[in-house]
Amino acid sequence: MSTAPAATGSGGRATAARPRAARYLRPWWRGRTAVALAFLLPSLVALTLLRLLPGASAVWGSLHHTSLLSGEAFVGLANYADLFANADFRNALGVTLLFTLVVNPLQVAVSVGLAVLYTRRRMAGGKVWRALVILPVATPPAVSAVIWSVIFRPEGGLANALLAAVGLPPQGYLTSPDQALASIIVLLSWIGVGYWMLFLIAGINDIPAELYEAAELDGASPLRAFLHVTLPMLRRPLSFVLVAATVSNLLVFAPVQILTGGGPEGSTNLLMFDIYNRAYALGDMGRAQAEVVVLVAVTIVIVAVQFRMLRSED
DSSP states (O other): OOHHHHHHHHHHHHHHHHHHHHHHHSOGGGSHHHHHHHHHHHHHHHHIIIIIHHHHHHHHHTTEEEETTTEEEEOTTHHHHHHHHOHHHHHHHHHHHHHHHHHHHHHHHHHHHHHHHHHHSOOTTHHHHHHHHHGGGGSOHHHHHHHHHHHTOTTTOHHHHHHHHTTOOOOOGGGOTTTHHHHHHHHHHHHHHHHHHHHHHHHHHTSOHHHHHHHHHTTOOHHHHIIIIIHHHTHHHHHHHHHHHHHHHHTOOHHHHHHTTTOSTTTTOOHHHHHHIIIIISOOHHHHHHHHHHHHHHHHHHHHHHHHHHOOOO
């Protein structure tokens, strides 16, 4: 006799619990998972076709060597050993690391300075100056390279004309082994600073004005407000800009090909140009793909270090 009320009570609980259990037991293609996958599917397909498969193909190709006599043969890590024994590759790796150590901090520092100047300080014609800084972003890299080839021309170029106006001797710029890499850095900074500045301006505009008002009431100078308010609150967009600028600069190709061709004396032979030269000028696809893997590994290491340096504790 006691079983009937118990059944009724447990049945009530079971009835309430049944829809909840049904939500978890119904097929995945009829729930929220299916909706999420439907939205993610185009991105996942693009990621697989445009990133993962080419990456896997490069890794696999780097383990093979192709010749007219023997065809394609599996050589394991021999391509990597040959690369690091090659003086041209070691020079390209050193030039790329030096280039990265200079161009990334330079671009980010100038972008931060301009973003702060155009948001925290009122200046005459501020919008016009901001537009002029952003203008190079709309110029194709090849066109920018041609413009700067005229500016850096040793004879009759604008840069040497300005030096002559102040009584300084002309410089070689792109034709000098000591100045060619610095000239490429100036060109790329001219292109990139305005683009990265846009992200930082957006980040600064999101900082609550009350923080600056509190700093001003505490008697903080503009420098202290920048160090203790702007920079900490700008950490996330700054991290994105630094990582994106690093990846972008490691993949620089067109300005080097148009202006210097990796010269003079290999002083601008960045890894991306060396990969192109090895693959399409020399026809050495196995070692070129091994160099691609090395470039990706260098990029991952640099980006990981940057994330480690910019990591903040919530």
